[in-house]
Amino acid sequence: MHTLSIRQLSEGLRARKFSARELTQHFLKRIEQHDKKLNSFITVTAERALTQADAADARLAKGEGGPLTAPLLGIPLAQKDIFCTRGVKTSCGSKMLDTFVAPYDATVVRRLHRDAGAVLLGKCNMDEFAMGSSSETSGYGPVKNPWDLTRVPGGSSGGSAACVAAGLAPAATATDTGGSVRQPAALTGLTGIKPTYGRVSRYGMVAFASSLDQAGVIARSAEDAAWVLQVMAGFDPLDSTSVDRPVDNWIGSLDRPIEGLKIGLPKEYFAEGLAAGPRRCIEAAVAELKKLGATVREISLPHSPLSVPTYYVVAPAEASSNLARYDGVRYGHRAADVQTLEELYKRSRGEGFGAEVQRRIMMGTYVLSHGYYDAYYLKAQKVRKLIYEDFRRAFETVDVVLGPTATDVAFKLGAKTDDPVAMYLNDIYTIAANLAGIPALSLPCGFVEGLPVGLQLMGNFFDEGRLLNVAHQYQRVTDWHARLPGAFT
């Protein structure tokens, strides 16, 4: 059952080939068998999952379900531990929130589980407060890559990626502030989509950098991703940055031929930083897309090499403000034996936050402080505008922009933990889409020495449907996405 697509699972449920309870038990058993090796879950919600499965079975018995009305009814899913889930610990990968049991559901959780009837398997491990590119900054220990347990699964949504890649869940939610959906999807052989900024509600999603954060999906195929995203997306009055605009029928547009599609290859994404093996895989994928009728031209995104420095000013600045709420008073970690209020704040935050989060809070505080605001923060916002303009110009001539998702395949655990700048440079190809606010998707396009390679497609605002369509058409003629790591078949 763990090799079937969500469409096939939904068909199986409706045809009563298996019940939602049986399906849920299958995945819970796989989690129990395999997750010790991966550490992809912080919390497994077995009891709740079976209750939800029984409720889904009752609805299925009444004839509910199916792609048009309730596509995810009875489908088990995992949630990144960044989404508030009522009555369940929501840690955001941080010891700061180790005792935090969310008092309400994030809109994403409400839509998927309460409204659509998907089954919650558990909450996925991640970099602390989504700050990281390897899932090693988690307060709950690092996540391992199912393709090679000595390597990272990427981050920050590494738990979401690892559990789906190992077949412990059909799909998982994730979030993407600078590449946290796409880079782990690339490093684990999965399809991950970050929609347009504002497309999915951020209500109840623990905030990192509010002008960049966006929720997405990590799944085994573009089709599966479309099925989940279709339910997650849409206007939410509880999030003031949510966009009030109807959601397109992404599931329905998967089968469109891509003949005549205009693909732009930014020369900056194929410069010397890209390793030789992944480069060959991406070039082969471009050839495959041409066979499907796409045309290809070189373009330039001249300011894209500046996306990393821009991001590492903007994101920490927003984070330092967002994370001010963790004060040891209302919820979260509180230091013991403190004498003054100031000591309460300082010690609770000093003890509760890990090193990477502390670094980013200090970086953000520094660039926002008197005397540096103009030189760093305002300057970064202006460069952000130039990066945005690059994309605006590109989409005047092409439909999608194609490039690598990451510079190389998954790296070894511990390889970059001592050098923050080397870690930050992992995100060189993914960050620009967040700064511009456009949708972007990563899909598998080959292997180098047994490790998956990711290809990135970026689209114009609200053009998620086209990204999913192109990825689905590619996946109809290739089988990179259908492979399972040997130890988890």
Add this chain to the structure above:
Amino acid sequence: MPITADQIRQVAQLARLELESGRIEKYAHELSSILELADRLSRIDTTQAQALAHPLDRVQALRPDAVTDPVGEAGRATFQSIAPAVRDGLYLVPKVIE
């Protein structure tokens, strides 16, 4: 521009973070290299660029001034149940005024 240990102490104070003393030098070194990365921005001509604070060029959404929080008043006990220290519906902190 390298950051000194004193600047780290000052920034940590602004951010209300108590740092382990053994980590201050390490943070100074790491933040210096991150700022070196950020300094690449200073070489870019942005005289024609307007600052972009938000990717969707929109004004803040407005709504009627009514209570919309789905948890509502009944949620007070729920919210306080996860607080580290409460009494009589109040959050407790160390004494601020003598």
